[in-house]
Amino acid sequence: xxxxxxxxxxxxxxxxxxxxxxxxxxxxxxxxxxxxxxxxxxxxxxxxxxxxxxxxxxxxxxxxxxxxxxxxxxxxxxxxxxxxxxxxxxxxxxxxxxxxxxxxxxxxxxxxxxxxxxxxxxxxxxxxxxxxxxxxxxxxxxxxxxxxxxxxxxxxxxxxxxxxxxxxxxxxxxxxxxxxxxxxxxxxxxxxxxxxxxxxxxxxxxxxxxxxxxxxxxx
Numbered sequence: 001x002x003x004x005x006x007x008x009x010x011x012x013x014x015x016x017x018x019x020x021x022x023x024x025x026x027x028x029x030x031x032x033x034x035x036x037x038x039x040x041x042x043x044x045x046x047x048x049x050x051x052x053x054x055x056x057x058x059x060x061x062x063x064x065x066x067x068x069x070x071x072x073x074x075x076x077x078x079x080x081x082x083x084x085x086x087x088x089x090x091x092x093x094x095x096x097x098x099x100x101x102x103x104x105x106x107x108x109x110x111x112x113x114x115x116x117x118x119x120x121x122x123x124x125x126x127x128x129x130x131x132x133x134x135x136x137x138x139x140x141x142x143x144x145x146x147x148x149x150x151x152x153x154x155x156x157x158x159x160x161x162x163x164x165x166x167x168x169x170x171x172x173x174x175x176x177x178x179x180x181x182x183x184x185x186x187x188x189x190x191x192x193x194x195x196x197x198x199x200x201x202x203x204x205x206x207x208x209x210x211x212x213x214x215x216x217x218x219x
Contacts, residue, residue, distance in 0.1 A: 023080045038070030086114040091152045096159035097122040106133035147174040154178045161185040
């Protein structure tokens with residue numbers, strides 16, 4: 001059967017946000033020795049609509065799911081890896097080795113998602129020279145040389161908000177093309193630079209608002 005998978009397929013942001021959830025869940029099933037999984041089973045485990053899950057998977061799977069058994073797990077994992085880019089490794093640098101930066105440096109799950117944070121940078125002399133998660137911490141003044149020598153294109157920002165724009169500007173000047181921003185501020189970047197903001201205060205505000213509504217409806 002010819003492959004229906006098209007890694008250039010345009011999907012909605014909501015669909016793209018769910019695909020890594022499917023991937024993580026299916027990988028766990030694979031590790032447990034499972035060979036097949038249905039969209040209905042995934043939906044039940046992740047508390048999602050089975051029609052939605054089936055539609056999402058049909059856009060990335062190279063084969064149709066079989067009646068009663070569902071999708072072959074090995075094939076589905078490969079298809080999701082291809083679509084999400086997990087089957088290739090992108091290197092990244094991280095700036096700001098505080099609590100959040102350390103957490104990211106020591107996260108072992110990134111490797112399975114095609115991301116290798118190769119090194120951390122910080123201006124604190126007490127951190128420079130240390131190894132955190134087997135990644136060396138280098139001084140900020142060496143960042144430009146490192147980026148230009150290695151050709152790394154992804155930068156992760158985990159510095160305080162007031163320092164984030166300056167770090168962003170420095171990354172862009174050195175050749176970084178994509179920025180994963182964890183600072184509590186929006187960044188100004190030139191056209192052609194990709195930015196993904198992890199807005200934790202916004203997420204907390206939404207959660208708090210939803211909780212307030214739920215508590216209010218129960219009274």
